[in-house]
Amino acid sequence: MAQGSADASDKVPEDIVVTARRRPELLQRTPVSVVALSKDDLDARSMTNLRTLQNFVPNLTFAPSQNVGEAGANIFIRGIGQEDFGIGAEAGVAFYVDGVYLPRALGLLMNLTDVARVEVLRGPQGTLYGKDAIGGAINLISTMPGPDRERTASAILGNIGRAEAQAVINEPISDRLFMRLAMGLVDRDGYFRRLPPEASLAFVERVSGKALDLRSEGDDRGQGVRLQLRWLVGDTLTADLSIDGSRKRDRQGANHIDAIDPRFGIFPEINALIR
Numbered sequence: 001m002a003q004g005s006a007d008a009s010d011k012v013p014e015d016i017v018v019t020a021r022r023r024p025e026l027l028q029r030t031p032v033s034v035v036a037l038s039k040d041d042l043d044a045r046s047m048t049n050l051r052t053l054q055n056f057v058p059n060l061t062f063a064p065s066q067n068v069g070e071a072g073a074n075i076f077i078r079g080i081g082q083e084d085f086g087i088g089a090e091a092g093v094a095f096y097v098d099g100v101y102l103p104r105a106l107g108l109l110m111n112l113t114d115v116a117r118v119e120v121l122r123g124p125q126g127t128l129y130g131k132d133a134i135g136g137a138i139n140l141i142s143t144m145p146g147p148d149r150e151r152t153a154s155a156i157l158g159n160i161g162r163a164e165a166q167a168v169i170n171e172p173i174s175d176r177l178f179m180r181l182a183m184g185l186v187d188r189d190g191y192f193r194r195l196p197p198e199a200s201l202a203f204v205e206r207v208s209g210k211a212l213d214l215r216s217e218g219d220d221r222g223q224g225v226r227l228q229l230r231w232l233v234g235d236t237l238t239a240d241l242s243i244d245g246s247r248k249r250d251r252q253g254a255n256h257i258d259a260i261d262p263r264f265g266i267f268p269e270i271n272a273l274i275r
Helices: 002-010 039-044 050-055 201-208 268-274
Strands: 034-038 060-063 074-077 093-097 115-122 136-142 150-158 162-172 177-188 220-232 238-250
Touching: 034 039, 039 115, 050 060, 050 115, 050 136, 074 093
Parallel strands: 093 136
Antiparallel strands: 034 115, 060 074, 115 136, 150 162, 162 177, 177 220, 220 238
């Protein structure tokens, strides 16, 4: 027991480098409330989507988005965020991908493909990243191209028709020019099925303006690809180019209605349908 205790006390904590203050520095010396998850941390926890961050980061919550599917992100840190999903509304928690600010909530719940680390800064942030935020900030840092040749692929299979695949190619074009290609695919069936309402289908279709779809809901269909180039121009100058695109098609899981405000009597037919 004494020998084991001595070995445990002799362990040196691993150095964690973050860019919470816009420059690389040790997490232990950063005077900011920040949680950093490396690529190994993400893989060990099977975190393939940004929403799963809330399971491992204190005070972080992704509230359900209304009418915009599972790709919309209403992010809250310490209870501060933004519920409005409109195109003109800015999030209360700033979101960055490789230093680029993404102002809209739509499309932020992306899949984590070839990510080097994720940093969650809690509390109000100034204009250090180019945009102030009252709730905090989330920095998504992708893996950059390097001089070593790399070929990796992974796949996940599960129930409810879950199938995920990722592939990464890193190729040095020359001594100073590197290329990296990352691709990801997510496919999962819905986890519950809608039941026909008590009202007639004709009435439902007349109110909604379209045919009622009784297929399963809560599914996930997404594809993404990212191409990166890194050019070592000189000893102190590096030029990076990144081109990415993604497509996400899913059906949001329905929200359960516990009560209806009786004052909402403008559309009695819709109220009857909701009941």
